[in-house]
Amino acid sequence: MTRRLIAGTALALMAAGPVLAQEGISITTYGGAFGEALNESLAKPFAAETGIPAMMVDNSDPPAKLKAEVEAGNVTGNIFDVEQSDVIRLCDEGLIETIDPAILAAGADGSTPEDDYLPQALHECATAIMVWATVIAYDVGAFDTAPTKAVDFFDLENFPGKRGIIKRPKYALEFALLGDGVAPDEVYDVLSTPEGVDRAFAKLDEIKDQVVWWEAGAQAPQLLADGEVAMTLAYNGRIFDAMVGEGKDFGFVWDGANLDMDYWVIPKGAPNMEAAQKFIAFASDPQRQADLSKYIAYGPPRKSAAPSVGTYKDGTTEMAPYLPTTPENAAGALVNDAGFWADHGTELTERFNAWLAG
Amino acid sequence: MQNALDPHAAIVTEASGGAATLLTTADGQPLARALARSSARARRRAFLLVAPLLLFVVVTFVIPIGQMLHRSMYNAGFADNMPQVSAWFQENPAGTPIDEAAWGALAADLQLAAGNRTIGIVGTRINYDVPGTRSLFTSTGRKARDGFPPPYRDSLIEADAKWDNPTLWRAMRSASSAYTANFYLSSLDRTRDDDGKITTVPERQQVYVMLFKRTLWLSLAITGMTFLLGFPIAHLLATLPMRKSNLLMILVLLPFWTSLLVRTTAWMVLLQQQGVLNDIFVWLGVVGPDGRLQMIYNRTGTIIAMTHILLPFMILPLYSVMRTINPSYVRAARSLGATSWTAFRRVYFPQTLPGLGAGALLVFILAVGYYITPALVGGSTGQLISNMIAMHMTETLNWSMAAALAALLLGGVLVLYWVYDRLVGIDNLKLG
Numbered sequence: 001m002t003r004r005l006i007a008g009t010a011l012a013l014m015a016a017g018p019v020l021a022q023e024g025i026s027i028t029t030y031g032g033a034f035g036e037a038l039n040e041s042l043a044k045p046f047a048a049e050t051g052i053p054a055m056m057v058d059n060s061d062p063p064a065k066l067k068a069e070v071e072a073g074n075v076t077g078n079i080f081d082v083e084q085s086d087v088i089r090l091c092d093e094g095l096i097e098t099i100d101p102a103i104l105a106a107g108a109d110g111s112t113p114e115d116d117y118l119p120q121a122l123h124e125c126a127t128a129i130m131v132w133a134t135v136i137a138y139d140v141g142a143f144d145t146a147p148t149k150a151v152d153f154f155d156l157e158n159f160p161g162k163r164g165i166i167k168r169p170k171y172a173l174e175f176a177l178l179g180d181g182v183a184p185d186e187v188y189d190v191l192s193t194p195e196g197v198d199r200a201f202a203k204l205d206e207i208k209d210q211v212v213w214w215e216a217g218a219q220a221p222q223l224l225a226d227g228e229v230a231m232t233l234a235y236n237g238r239i240f241d242a243m244v245g246e247g248k249d250f251g252f253v254w255d256g257a258n259l260d261m262d263y264w265v266i267p268k269g270a271p272n273m274e275a276a277q278k279f280i281a282f283a284s285d286p287q288r289q290a291d292l293s294k295y296i297a298y299g300p301p302r303k304s305a306a307p308s309v310g311t312y313k314d315g316t317t318e319m320a321p322y323l324p325t326t327p328e329n330a331a332g333a334l335v336n337d338a339g340f341w342a343d344h345g346t347e348l349t350e351r352f353n354a355w356l357a358g
Numbered sequence: 359m360q361n362a363l364d365p366h367a368a369i370v371t372e373a374s375g376g377a378a379t380l381l382t383t384a385d386g387q388p389l390a391r392a393l394a395r396s397s398a399r400a401r402r403r404a405f406l407l408v409a410p411l412l413l414f415v416v417v418t419f420v421i422p423i424g425q426m427l428h429r430s431m432y433n434a435g436f437a438d439n440m441p442q443v444s445a446w447f448q449e450n451p452a453g454t455p456i457d458e459a460a461w462g463a464l465a466a467d468l469q470l471a472a473g474n475r476t477i478g479i480v481g482t483r484i485n486y487d488v489p490g491t492r493s494l495f496t497s498t499g500r501k502a503r504d505g506f507p508p509p510y511r512d513s514l515i516e517a518d519a520k521w522d523n524p525t526l527w528r529a530m531r532s533a534s535s536a537y538t539a540n541f542y543l544s545s546l547d548r549t550r551d552d553d554g555k556i557t558t559v560p561e562r563q564q565v566y567v568m569l570f571k572r573t574l575w576l577s578l579a580i581t582g583m584t585f586l587l588g589f590p591i592a593h594l595l596a597t598l599p600m601r602k603s604n605l606l607m608i609l610v611l612l613p614f615w616t617s618l619l620v621r622t623t624a625w626m627v628l629l630q631q632q633g634v635l636n637d638i639f640v641w642l643g644v645v646g647p648d649g650r651l652q653m654i655y656n657r658t659g660t661i662i663a664m665t666h667i668l669l670p671f672m673i674l675p676l677y678s679v680m681r682t683i684n685p686s687y688v689r690a691a692r693s694l695g696a697t698s699w700t701a702f703r704r705v706y707f708p709q710t711l712p713g714l715g716a717g718a719l720l721v722f723i724l725a726v727g728y729y730i731t732p733a734l735v736g737g738s739t740g741q742l743i744s745n746m747i748a749m750h751m752t753e754t755l756n757w758s759m760a761a762a763l764a765a766l767l768l769g770g771v772l773v774l775y776w777v778y779d780r781l782v783g784i785d786n787l788k789l790g
Contacts, residue, residue, distance in 0.1 A: 092496055094475025162631075167738070168753070192490070212655050215733050227632040339493055342482075346754045347489035347563075353746065354565040356738035357572075 024053035025078040031058030037295030084338040091125035104284040107304035126263035128301035133324035136253035142230035150256025161230025167213035169352035176203040178256040184334035240297035255332035299325025430761035435483035436533035444534035461510035472499035487529040541762035577725035584672035592676035629654035660740030672717035679713030
């Protein structure tokens with residue numbers, strides 16, 4: 001019923017909206033600052049270079065729109081921006097096309113895409129657009145010596161003050177293990193065992209009475225700015241905006257950062273497949289990925305693109321120190337595993353909430 | 359006796375002239391039929407007038423709630439996409455050893471589901487009951503595209519040893535029928551053990567019953583708080599001269615017209631440890647600089663913010679009832695020797711009950727379903743069951759679980775409504 005309603009709405013919108021030129025492509029994103037950045041750094045240059053018009057479409061929920069279009073058998077969008085967990089689900093349900101890595105551009109150093117993209121950035125059905133991070137941010141004025149490691153977050157003696165942590169097990173549990181000295185590439189192996197889960201909760205227990213839990217991304221910089229917490233987990237883009245946009249004196253600890261990605265996908269049965277693939281190949285170019293950072297504090301998903309990152313659109317701020325993908329920042333980071341959370345999300349969320357309340 | 363000139367008498371004579379002749383209208387139709395027809399027409403017109411509302415209620419309220427209730431006990435993710443092994447479960451009662459036919463059916467279904475790309479749906483369904491198995495289905499599915507060679511048991515276990523797990527097979531048997539009570543069991547922190555008996559989940563996983571209790575307790579506390587704060591204000595509103603009471607009314611309504619998020623954020627600014635209130639306390643010397651009170655991101659914060667937000671829902675019905683209470687009753691009571699307390703308790707207060715009942719019911723039902731305020735100011739101890747429902751809707755995407763929790767909440771509210779009806783009487787409700 002709902003599905004039919006959504007499909008009906010999509011159809012009505014399509015009939016009412018401007019009819020896309022046959023050879024053009026439409027790119028559906030979550031919109032906002034990120035959509036604007038993609039338009040400036042990718043869509044406009046693509047249209048200028050290939051002569052294929054590229055139209056940006058804002059949607060509050062691109063995977064839901066994609067699903068409705070494919071199931072109604074009337075696909076109008078050519079390219080969609082979705083998150084990692086959606087990639088896994090959409091691909092398993094056969095709603096998106098597979099993407100051959102052979103069409104992607106080679107790395108800036110000549111490496112193959114398979115070697116050059118970060119782990120999990122290339123998927124059978126998708127390629128990563130950009131990388132963002134859940135990372136430690138701290139109030140520079142709160143400490144005599146600046147924290148540098150994830151373990152410092154749990155060290156209340158040398159770094160006193162309240163801590164902010166996101167109120168969901170994803171990010172919080174991985175971070176607890178990193179703070180307990182687990183190597184980034186072993187975190188999900190440890191977390192797959194009951195003992196590993198106990199260990200993560202035991203670590204969080206150490207600071208539980210000093211934690212302020214936040215839920216919305218905007219809360220983390222606010223808590224820091226108000227002095228409610230001295231150190232917090234936060235989304236790097238939000239902290240960047242507070243630092244560069246509002247001039248707050250915050251600092252990052254990149255050790256223990258949790259990297260997440262958005263991906264390009266092509267809906268099953270999308271029209272104008274050739275142009276869509278051309279766009280994906282175009283967007284895989286390392287220099288263009290680096291260009292995105294001019295507009296927003298997200299990093300390129302290819303290692304060889306990191307050196308090409310320049311300044312922010314204000315012309316003075318060097319972006320490299322603010323990006324999760326800059327090699328020195330990424331050294332102690334782990335890449336979020338959406339597959340793990342698809343398997344264990346419900347169970348761990350229940351346990352996390354029981355633990356919080358207890 | 360009869361006066362030939364009296365027109366009434368003529369009518370009476372005519373009407374009683376013959377019991378067999380029917381009364382007719384001017385155009386000769388029987389009066390009863392004409393009356394029935396015209397009142398039917400009036401009813402039709404009245405129905406047409408309410409039809410848009412009726413349609414609106416059915417489409418936006420009855421159907422979605424019906425769908426939700428259905429979803430809470432119906433999930434065909436496994437049964438629809440794994441037909442052969444589901445059929446095997448139907449034919450063989452629980453306790454039958456898993457034979458080669460069952461393994462063969464499973465292998466064929468996995469290949470089918472992988473080909474149709476529905477394997478993710480199947481895995482997600484089983485993952486609700488046996489955490490960690492979604493990837494077992496999808497990874498085996500990738501190997502199953504070309505089919506498995508017999509003997510099927512050996513080739514499946516070779517693909518992944520986790521298939522040889524009685525708990526998994528029991529979960530698949532339970533999922534092979536689309537109708538299930540498992541989501542309700544989970545909502546009450548219950549599960550089935552290996553023999554199929556209902557047991558409680560391990561203590562560290564128990565969260566829902568505790569949250570239901572907390573939701574009930576907090577909602578009652580908030581209802582009580584709104585009563586304590588709202589009753590004097592409503593009384594003042596009803597008794598002050600018009601100009602002053604209008605000003606006071608604006609003070610009550612102004613926050614009511616302000617965005618919920620703005621009001622919640624305002625409480626953060628006031629109550630947080632580095633916030634306005636704590637600054638004043640420290641300045642006054644009530645607390646030391648290190649002893650700043652934690653008044654938000656916990657249960658206290660949830661109660662304060664929600665009481666403020668729900669206060670108008672208590673004040674407005676109380677006010678509308680109090681305004682109609684005749685002050686001469688209390689005066690009469692006083693003149694007959696009642697103390698002011700007795701006059702209030704025995705004369706004034708009972709007359710406000712219809713408004714109090716309506717306000718309490720409104721506040722309580724709204725509080726039970728509140729979601730955004732506890733999420734923002736509740737911290738770890740101020741969460742309500744609605745936060746779990748939202749979490750299952752948007753994060754774990756287990757809509758059946760969200761539906762079961764919501765259905766239990768709905769059931770609980772209906773029971774309380776019924777109790778209220780028995781105690782106070784719904785007819786005694788005055789909403790404004």
